[in-house]
Each structure stands twice: as C-alpha cells, then as structure tokens.
Amino acid sequence: MDNNRACKMATRLASDALERRLSFFERLRLRLHLAMCDPCRTCKSEMKLLHDVLKQLQDKGGPDQSSLSDKDRDAIRLALQTTCNESVEQP
Numbered sequence: 001m002d003n004n005r006a007c008k009m010a011t012r013l014a015s016d017a018l019e020r021r022l023s024f025f026e027r028l029r030l031r032l033h034l035a036m037c038d039p040c041r042t043c044k045s046e047m048k049l050l051h052d053v054l055k056q057l058q059d060k061g062g063p064d065q066s067s068l069s070d071k072d073r074d075a076i077r078l079a080l081q082t083t084c085n086e087s088v089e090q091p
C-alpha cells in the first residue's frame with residue numbers, strides 16, 4: 001500500500017486546483033483518490049474554505065490586505081497541507 005504518497009499527491013493537486021487549472025489527468029487522479037479517501041475529501045473542502053476566505057479578504061481590499069502577503073498565504077497553505085496529511089486519524 002502506498003496510501004500516504006497517494007494522499008500527499010491528492011492534497012497537492014487539491015491545493016494546486018485553487019491556484020491554476022488542472023490538466024485532465026490531474027483532475028482524474030484527484031477525483032479517483034477523493035472518491036475513496038474520506039480524509040482527503042475533508043481536507044479539500046477545508047482548503048477551499050480557507051482559499052475563499054483569503055480571496056474575500058483580498059477582494060475587499062481592506063486594511064487586512066497588506067498584512068497578507070504571498071509568503072503568508074503560502075505558509076498557510078503549507079500548514080494546511082501538513083495538517084491534512086497528518087490528521088488522517090481525526091474524525
């Protein structure tokens with residue numbers, strides 16, 4: 001079983017999907033994995049949620065905008081990926 005690596009791949013693809021358009025095969029791989037992996041499904045929706053929140057902050061152009069640099073966003077994304085991959089046991 002190579003489940004852990006498959007999960008990491010899926011998490012990365014899910015994260016990439018928020019930043020760019022995935023290729024047909026990437027989407028296929030992601031969907032196939034999500035179809036059989038609950039933790040990654042949860043992880044993907046959390047990622048989407050966070051992404052939407054960040055986007056809203058940016059779109060508003062409020063005082064928070066400048067505090068959220070590309071580096072910050074990358075750090076958050078990385079943290080989320082790590083969390084997703086390590087919290088497979090969580091409900």
Ligand SMILES: [Zn+2]
Pocket residue numbers: 006007008010033037039040
């Ligand atoms: Zn998985």
